[in-house]
Amino acid sequence: MAHVLVTGGTGFLGSHTIAQLLTAGHTVTTTVRSLTRRTDVERMLIAAGSPHADAVSYVEADLTSDRGWDRAVAGADYVLHVASPFPGARPKNEDEVIVPARDGALRVLRAARGAGVRRTVLTSSFAAVGYGHGRTGRTFSEDDWTQTDGPGVSAYVKSKAVAERAAWAFVESEGGGLELTVVNPVGIFGPVLGPDYSASIRIIHAMLTGGMRAAPPIWTNTVDVRDAADLHLRAMTAPQAAGQRYLALAGEPISFHHIALALRTRLGEAAAKAPTGSAPAWLLRLLATVNPALRETVPQLGVVRRASNAKARKELDWAPRSNEDAVVATAESLVRLGLLSG
Numbered sequence: 001m002a003h004v005l006v007t008g009g010t011g012f013l014g015s016h017t018i019a020q021l022l023t024a025g026h027t028v029t030t031t032v033r034s035l036t037r038r039t040d041v042e043r044m045l046i047a048a049g050s051p052h053a054d055a056v057s058y059v060e061a062d063l064t065s066d067r068g069w070d071r072a073v074a075g076a077d078y079v080l081h082v083a084s085p086f087p088g089a090r091p092k093n094e095d096e097v098i099v100p101a102r103d104g105a106l107r108v109l110r111a112a113r114g115a116g117v118r119r120t121v122l123t124s125s126f127a128a129v130g131y132g133h134g135r136t137g138r139t140f141s142e143d144d145w146t147q148t149d150g151p152g153v154s155a156y157v158k159s160k161a162v163a164e165r166a167a168w169a170f171v172e173s174e175g176g177g178l179e180l181t182v183v184n185p186v187g188i189f190g191p192v193l194g195p196d197y198s199a200s201i202r203i204i205h206a207m208l209t210g211g212m213r214a215a216p217p218i219w220t221n222t223v224d225v226r227d228a229a230d231l232h233l234r235a236m237t238a239p240q241a242a243g244q245r246y247l248a249l250a251g252e253p254i255s256f257h258h259i260a261l262a263l264r265t266r267l268g269e270a271a272a273k274a275p276t277g278s279a280p281a282w283l284l285r286l287l288a289t290v291n292p293a294l295r296e297t298v299p300q301l302g303v304v305r306r307a308s309n310a311k312a313r314k315e316l317d318w319a320p321r322s323n324e325d326a327v328v329a330t331a332e333s334l335v336r337l338g339l340l341s342g
Contacts, residue, residue: 001025004236005076005117007063007108008032008083009041009056012197013123013188017080017229019050024233031061031072031083044193047337063104069111078236079112079120081105084163094155101163109170112178119179119242121235122167126186126221126247127160130305140307142184142245152299181235185228185248186221186307189326191333198225204330207260209340210273215256216297217281219304221249224326227318234316246312253304254323262324263331270335 004021008014009030021028022045032038038058045053061068063083073079085100105122112120130140132150146153146161164182171180187200200222206212228248235241257278263271281301288294312318321329334340 001027002077002237003027003029003075005073005079005112006030007061007072007079007081009058010037010044010196011082012192012201013185013225013228014082015041015044015193015196016048016190016225017082017232018056019045019048020226020229020233022050022052022055027055027057029057029059029072029076031059031068033060033062035060040194040196044196047193063107064100066107069107070114073108073111073115073117076112076115076117079108079117080123080232080236081108081120082123082232084123085159091155094158097155098159098162101159102166105163105167106170109167109175109178109180113174113176117178119181119236121232122164122180122182123232124164124167124182124184124245125160126184126249126305126307127157128164129184129247130307131157131161135303138306140247140305142247142311152303154296179242181241181243182245183228183231183235183248184245185223187223188225188228189222189330190225190227190321191329192337192339193333194337195339201330201334203256203259204263204327205334205340207263207274208271208331208334212256212260212275214277214279215260215275216279216284217255217257217302218297218300219253219255220259221253221305221307222323222326223248223250224321224329227320227326231312231316231318231320234312234318238316240315244311244315246316246318247307247309248312248320249307249309250320250323250326251309252323253306254327259323259327262327266324266328267331267335271331 059072129144132147132153148158188198231248260274263274288298
């Protein structure tokens with residue numbers, strides 16, 4: 001068994017990844033921005049049914065500072081760099097998102113190289129793969145890259161592409177013996193373990209609480225958080241994964257309308273507030289002229305981005321859950337944990 005550093009243990013994917021590592025018998029260190037969050041991680045690991053939740057080591061470290069990273073990577077065989085800044089609101093300057101993502105990734109890679117880590121698995125995103133290409137019927141693969149100057153590219157999307165390219169460039173020019181593997185998840189759904197979860201979960205929350213009266217004509221790709229974590233573990237140790245990218249997604253895109261339908265069909269009364277109708281694109285475009293919150297959704301209306309998970313399936317024997325199972329598991333956990341109020 002190995003010793004693994006997981007960055008961002010308080011996060012949705014980070015906590016699930018730690019839980020799977022512990023179940024597999026690995027020892028784990030995780031970084032948190034404040035040690036006061038240690039109990040939050042422990043609660044999430046208990047919620048995940050993870051063994052030895054009290055055996056995780058914690059180091060205070062932040063992606064914007066060098067402090068703590070040498071101690072975090074000490075003794076690690078592998079690093080899973082899951083942590084990444086995500087803007088709560090549209091930044092005034094795109095560098096507010098891009099610089100921390102890029103510099104944080106490089107900070108972790110430098111520390112890993114210095115500690116003699118075998119391999120770092122970087123959590124990137126489909127945002128680094130399939131955006132900025134306009135409307136296209138193509139199916140994206142690991143060979144594709146987001147066009148950062150293309151249409152509809154937000155600061156967050158650009159940050160993921162810039163950070164991943166910087167990581168590959170660093171390993172090629174300065175990495176020494178450090179191996180790099182990248183996982184590119186789409187929207188992450190699945191069972192939440194506490195109040196820290198991905199932005200994708202807010203879609204399900206809005207549907208269940210009546211915050212989304214009608215489903216917009218938007219399609220999304222999904223992956224269950226348990227499957228995304230599993231792919232990280234497979235990418236961590238598989239010899240053939242060194243120097244590779246892997247898209248993490250369930251399959252074909254699913255529309256918001258079909259997500260709502262799956263919730264109503266499988267949850268019954270608990271999903272009674274999920275939308276039954278669809279909002280026309282023209283109406284949303286009109287509302288976006290007076291509602292800033294809707295403006296970033298306009299470029300996504302009617303856009304279907306297809307991608308292939310064939311590489312992960314073939315090379316790493318990865319078998320993800322379906323779109324429907326992922327979104328329903330999300331909803332069931334929100335209900336179970338009482339997270340639908342407010």
